[in-house]
Amino acid sequence: MLFDLRPKTSRHELYGREEELEALHRLSRTEWIAILGRRMTGKTSLLKTFLAEVNGIYVNLSGVRSIRGLVEELMKKLKHVDLSLSLGPVRARWTRLAEDVFARLEGRIIGLDEAQDLPANYALRLFKKVWDEHRLTIIFTGSMMGLLHRLLEPGHDSPLYGRKPATIVLRPFTRGVAIGFLERGFDELSCPYREAELEEAVDSLGGYPGWLTYYGNLRCVRGMTHGEALENVYREARKILVAELERFLEARRNKALYVRLLRLLPAGWSELERALQVNRKVLRDALRSLERAMIVEKVGRTYTIPDPLMRRAVQELGEAGPYL
Ligand SMILES: Nc1ncnc2c1ncn2[C@@H]1O[C@H](COP(=O)(O)OP(=O)(O)OP(=O)(O)O)[C@@H](O)[C@H]1O
Numbered sequence: 001m002l003f004d005l006r007p008k009t010s011r012h013e014l015y016g017r018e019e020e021l022e023a024l025h026r027l028s029r030t031e032w033i034a035i036l037g038r039r040m041t042g043k044t045s046l047l048k049t050f051l052a053e054v055n056g057i058y059v060n061l062s063g064v065r066s067i068r069g070l071v072e073e074l075m076k077k078l079k080h081v082d083l084s085l086s087l088g089p090v091r092a093r094w095t096r097l098a099e100d101v102f103a104r105l106e107g108r109i110i111g112l113d114e115a116q117d118l119p120a121n122y123a124l125r126l127f128k129k130v131w132d133e134h135r136l137t138i139i140f141t142g143s144m145m146g147l148l149h150r151l152l153e154p155g156h157d158s159p160l161y162g163r164k165p166a167t168i169v170l171r172p173f174t175r176g177v178a179i180g181f182l183e184r185g186f187d188e189l190s191c192p193y194r195e196a197e198l199e200e201a202v203d204s205l206g207g208y209p210g211w212l213t214y215y216g217n218l219r220c221v222r223g224m225t226h227g228e229a230l231e232n233v234y235r236e237a238r239k240i241l242v243a244e245l246e247r248f249l250e251a252r253r254n255k256a257l258y259v260r261l262l263r264l265l266p267a268g269w270s271e272l273e274r275a276l277q278v279n280r281k282v283l284r285d286a287l288r289s290l291e292r293a294m295i296v297e298k299v300g301r302t303y304t305i306p307d308p309l310m311r312r313a314v315q316e317l318g319e320a321g322p323y324l
């Protein structure tokens with residue numbers, strides 16, 4: 001059922017991602033892969049569906065910040081693998097144990113979902129050893145911070161320099177695909193709708209399968225009206241997107257500048273320079289990190305916030321937040 005809120009796990013439930021699935025099959029023969037995408041683009045669904053087709057192992061690392069945590073999560077998936085856990089809790093030893101676990105997974109494909117919070121220095125060294133010494137494939141997903149950032153933009157002193165994973169960027173559905181997605185979901189549940197409602201839903205939520213699924217579920221499963229469903233999705237999305245934004249801002253010294261910049265978008269370079277009165281380097285760095293975090297996109301000469309829900313959240317963050 002398309003409007004099921006859990007991540008999808010099979011090809012016939014996974015809408016509009018045939019190309020990405022094929023890319024995973026093709027690349028995983030030789031490469032390690034990173035699946036990137038904004039919130040609710042369906043990263044976990046794509047990963048789980050693919051892993052189900054190749055007898056892979058899915059590991060959820062959400063909130064896992066240590067190699068010990070990684071080992072514990074791997075062990076949960078591998079109850080039959082006999083490993084002595086008598087080593088002390090010293091981080092280097094956990095790294096050795098992690099390598100041991102990976103060694104027993106030769107030939108398998110392992111999906112590490114939400115891998116961004118692993119301690120990057122230890123994890124990079126561990127993954128280099130695994131890459132050099134064992135034939136197994138790892139697929140990472142997560143936001144472009146922490147470990148993921150270090151994997152994909154390695155400094156020349158990084159252990160994985162020159163061994164960058166291939167990337168698959170999961171984009172929101174185009175308008176046409178998003179409307180097709182909603183139509184199929186409504187039809188599956190014989191749930192009545194007007195075409196104009198679906199268009200309004202896609203215009204205000206964007207082509208994010210996660211938000212569209214939630215909207216469809218609220219209407220067809222929980223019985224809300226179009227307006228109620230839209231409002232509820234927005235309220236839920238705002239919480240998640242503001243938290244994302246705050247997490248992004250946490251690491252920056254000049255938070256207020258970022259918020260002012262975001263609130264000026266869409267805008268071109270010279271307009272931003274004039275309005276913000278900062279030097280070129282500061283502005284260039286701010287725009288670059290916003291682009292890397294996939295919050296901002298440059299279309300032609302204009303910087304924009306492509307996600308309509310993020311646009312709304314940014315305006316409200318400026319009004320309510322402690323940043324201005
Ligand atoms: N291609 C798709 N076809 C059908 N449903 C999908 C698809 N992609 C995502 N969904 C649905 O959207 C919701 C979010 O999907 P998922 O958890 O896979 O996204 P995500 O990108 O991993 O989200 P997050 O950023 O929160 O980790 C789920 O309800 C899932 O069932």
Ligand SMILES: [Mg+2]
Binds near residue numbers: 043044045
């Ligand atoms: Mg996910």
